[in-house]
Amino acid sequence: MKYGIIGAGAMGYRYGVMLQENAGVEVDFIDTWEPNVEKVREQGGVSVARDHENRQIIPINIYYPEEYAGHPDIWIVFKKQMQLGEELNRDNQAGIFHQDQYVFSAMNGMGHFEKIAEYFPAGHIICGTAMIATRLDGPANVDFMGEEGTEEMHVARYTNEDPDEITQAMMDDFTQAKLNPIFVEDYMGMCMSKVVFNAVTNTLCTMFEMQMGQFIEYDGVREMATQLFNEAYDACERAGIYLIATRQEQVDSVITVSKEYKYHYPSMYQDFSKGRPTEVDYINGYIAKIGRDYDYVCRTHEFVVHEVHMAEMMRKYHHHMDDAADNSVASGAVI
Structure with missing residues (x-):
């Protein structure tokens, strides 16, 4: 099987490099971020480390869409x-x-499969979730977090059918790549299981600008997680969506996964810290929308969506404060 990666970012690099290096399959990368594409070409590949160690340049093929x-x-x-x-x-x-091509995605949040379905037949769409932490530290500079073999992901077809020949071949390649895929029958329950997990760890770590290991130092994490999970599960059950993990399993996973990736900042915080918009509307906001659609108000999720957007707004003031502090230090002022 040959693969094309659309989006040579943290997770695009993770999947593409592991498929290329571990499964020995052909992989092409498509990206539109010019500094990223040009840096790959300048240094002869993507710079890859795992847990900050053993950094090396992995040669890859990368293209702009118009030249592919x-x-x-x-x-x-x-x-x-x-x-x-x-x-x-x-x-x-x-x-x-x-039209003969298939497409797979394991993006955070919800709403992407509906967009993908505008370009590909429903039977050719393969859905995924990934409990895999990766950092993009700059153009063509990526850090795979966690020991090799700890990757965890799930796969389902958009049509909720059994694997066909192409899906099974992809699963086999993912297994060889050491991505550890598990097939499930219900894509919505699978995807929402990841969304409600991210609605706790990603959102709260972003709001308080903390690593996952720091997050679980707080004694009230289980109580906070339970409140957010209960709202999400209540909304999903009203909508006829049944998650693949139980409420208690989700609470427990917050602790175990945060211990595994204790030095990791979730992807939402990585966006927030770089001044980019966060995906909170596609995570907590998506849960809140399900609730509203089925006459159930997810009050906590509604509230934290506003809090994250307020934090995004405040970055312009923090930037000005940082500039003022820098100017004070530069001029020798004593505060």
């Missing part, structure tokens, strides 16, 4: 939710999509 003439069997899509619609339209206009 390949024909992968499966596209793997990892873009931010806010960028996905524009990216897919650009790729489609570049003529790189074909």
Whole structure:
């Protein structure tokens, strides 16, 4: 099988490099971020470390959409939710999509499969979730977090059917790549299980600018997680969505996963700290929307969505304060 990665970011690099290096399959990377593409070409590949160690340059093939003439069997899509619609339209206009191709995505949040379905048949869409932590520290500079073999992911078809030949071949390649895929029958229950997990760890770590290990030092984490999970599960059950993990399993996973990735800042915080919009509307906001659609108010999720957006707004003031502090130090002022 040949793969094309749309979005050479943290997770795009993680999947593409592991497929290329561990499974020995052909992988092409498609990206529109010019500093990223040009840095790969300048240094002869992507710079990869695992847990800050053993950094090396991995040669890869990377292209802008308009210059790509390949024909992968499966596209793997990892873009931010806010960028996905524009990216897919650009790729489609570049003529790189074909009706015989399949597409897989394990992006955070919800709403991306509906966008993907505008360009691919429903039977060719493979859904995924990934409990895999990765950092993009700069253009063509990525750090795989966690020991090899600790990767965990789930796969389901958008049509909720059993694996067909292409899906099974992809699962086999993912297994060889050491991504540890597990097939499940219900894509919505699978995806929402990850969304409600991220609605706790990603959102709260971002609001308080903390690593996951710091997050679970607080004695009230289980109580906070339980409150958020209960609202999410109540909303999902009203909508007929049944998650693959129980409420208690989700609470427990917050602790175990945060211990595993104790030095990791979740992806939402990585966006927040770099001044980019967060995906909170596609995570906590999506849960709140399900609740509203089924006459149930997820009050805590509604509240934290506003809090994250307020924190985003406040970055402009923090920036000015940082500039003022820098100027004070530069001028020798004593405070």
